[in-house]
Amino acid sequence: MDCVPPLEREASSTAASENWPALMQRAQAGEAQAYAHVLRAMLPAIRRFVRRAIQDDALAEDVVQDVLLTIHRVRHTYDPARPILPWLTAICAARAVDALRLRGRRWRLEVNDDDAMLGHADATSGQTLDQLAARQELERLLHRLPRRQRHVVELVHLREMSLADAAIASSLTLSAVKALLHRAFMTLRRNGGTDHGRP
Amino acid sequence: MADHDALIDRLARDVRPVRRPAPPWQRTAAWLLLALPCGALASWALQRRATDWSQPGAAWAGLDIMLSFALGVLAMVSAFRRSIAGREALGWRWFAPLAAAWVCAAVAGVASSGDPFGRLGDGVHCYAFMLLAGAPMIAIVLLALRSTPSLQPERTLVIAGLGVAAITQCLLGLCHPVAVHLLDLGMHLAGALTLTLGAVLAGRRCIAIE
Numbered sequence: 001m002d003c004v005p006p007l008e009r010e011a012s013s014t015a016a017s018e019n020w021p022a023l024m025q026r027a028q029a030g031e032a033q034a035y036a037h038v039l040r041a042m043l044p045a046i047r048r049f050v051r052r053a054i055q056d057d058a059l060a061e062d063v064v065q066d067v068l069l070t071i072h073r074v075r076h077t078y079d080p081a082r083p084i085l086p087w088l089t090a091i092c093a094a095r096a097v098d099a100l101r102l103r104g105r106r107w108r109l110e111v112n113d114d115d116a117m118l119g120h121a122d123a124t125s126g127q128t129l130d131q132l133a134a135r136q137e138l139e140r141l142l143h144r145l146p147r148r149q150r151h152v153v154e155l156v157h158l159r160e161m162s163l164a165d166a167a168i169a170s171s172l173t174l175s176a177v178k179a180l181l182h183r184a185f186m187t188l189r190r191n192g193g194t195d196h197g198r199p
Numbered sequence: 200m201a202d203h204d205a206l207i208d209r210l211a212r213d214v215r216p217v218r219r220p221a222p223p224w225q226r227t228a229a230w231l232l233l234a235l236p237c238g239a240l241a242s243w244a245l246q247r248r249a250t251d252w253s254q255p256g257a258a259w260a261g262l263d264i265m266l267s268f269a270l271g272v273l274a275m276v277s278a279f280r281r282s283i284a285g286r287e288a289l290g291w292r293w294f295a296p297l298a299a300a301w302v303c304a305a306v307a308g309v310a311s312s313g314d315p316f317g318r319l320g321d322g323v324h325c326y327a328f329m330l331l332a333g334a335p336m337i338a339i340v341l342l343a344l345r346s347t348p349s350l351q352p353e354r355t356l357v358i359a360g361l362g363v364a365a366i367t368q369c370l371l372g373l374c375h376p377v378a379v380h381l382l383d384l385g386m387h388l389a390g391a392l393t394l395t396l397g398a399v400l401a402g403r404r405c406i407a408i409e
Contacts, residue, residue, distance in 0.1 A: 027214060028216070028217050028219065029216050030214055030215050030216035030217075031214075032211040032212060032214050033211070035210070035211045035214045036207055036208065036210075036211035039207045039210065039211070040204070040207055043203055043207075061202070064203060065202070065203065065206055068203065068206055068207065068210065069206075069210075070350075070408055072210045072213075072214075073348060073408050073409070074284055074347070074348060074408060075214075075217060076217035076218060076219055076220065076347075077219070077220060077283045077284055077347050078219075078284075079219060079283075082285075086285035087283075087284050087285035088285075089285065090284040090285040090350060091284050091285075091350065094284070094350035094351060095350075175213075176409060182205075182206065182209075186202040186206075189202075190202070
């Protein structure tokens with residue numbers, strides 16, 4: 001049985017992984033260039049690890065971003081005297097499991113009742129077909145976003161709140177709102193691009 | 200790829216020098232130095248007499264205190280280790296012998312008591328003591344754990360909560376009659392359970408990674 005952790009197998013293919021601890025140490029000292037370099041170097045290994053755990057491409061890319069944000073949040077916990085891969089593997093695994101758990105919870109809460117849907121009066125029947133189609137497209141795209149991202153997009157772009165007001169309304173920090181918006185747009189852009197033209 | 204590049208650029212722009220956390224045993228020692236006096240001070244609200252070590256069965260009570268302290272220290276080291284990504288908690292091999300010895304000492308203490316079962320209401324005072332002494336200790340451990348947000352906060356907090364309960368049990372042993380009854384022991388365990396649950400409920404959001 002192969003007992004080498006998956007990320008270590010991935011990383012072993014990129015010989016540069018030996019430099020990660022040193023780069024991370026410089027990143028901990030506040031060196032932006034070293035930080036960007038080590039994150040970019042880690043990215044392929046993170047992506048492969050996450051994709052192995054999550055088959056859904058959109059969700060996997062979301063998790064990759066989540067892993068990058070988590071690394072940023074806990075970068076001070078890495079001890080350069082220790083190997084970096086167990087630290088990175090633990091972050092990837094925890095974030096992948098969290099995402100799968102969240103998705104499973106969302107699926108369990110969704111109810112598909114076609115009869116009830118057909119019997120429901122259409123309040124938008126007065127709108128033009130174009131308006132209706134645009135609205136449905138918007139709702140479909142927003143529906144694909146995780147709850148917090150959707151909420152922030154609705155506050156800032158549909159209710160036209162400022163970022164600061166949205167942060168207060170959603171009890172988040174300004175930087176968290178910015179990060180959520182950024183991730184939401186990445187997801188929307190990805191989904192918009194891949195689904196364009198499909199029925 | 201380009202999406203992640205943009206994020207990486209932004210994260211790199213925001214990067215500031217950070218201070219690495221101290222090793223788990225150092226954090227445990229610092230926590231003990233702060234939490235023990237706070238717990239003892241908080242417990243002064245309940246009037247209790249110091250243990251009379253001349254009573255028969257005092258040896259079991261003394262052993263119980265030492266084992267509780269050792270279990271508490273190990274649990275806290277374990278919790279601080281676990282709060283760091285990629286580090287595992289101490290394995291069950293560390294805890295099993297001490298926990299077994301603690302159970303044996305507790306059972307021996309009960310057996311050597313003149314009234315092993317006790318009376319209804321025994322231990323309520325001990326329960327209150329544990330909650331009073333344990334509450335500031337939990338607050339301090341949450342503050343300590345906040346500096347290393349955990350990937351699995353609940354598990355970390357269960358271990359930390361058990362550590363606090365063990366140290367509280369140790370404090371309780373210093374002002375408790377040597378004779379322990381079953382009902383009394385049950386209330387001690389209920390106190391430990393309440394502290395653990397309290398630690399998880401109070402800390403699962405504050406030590407999680409946002």
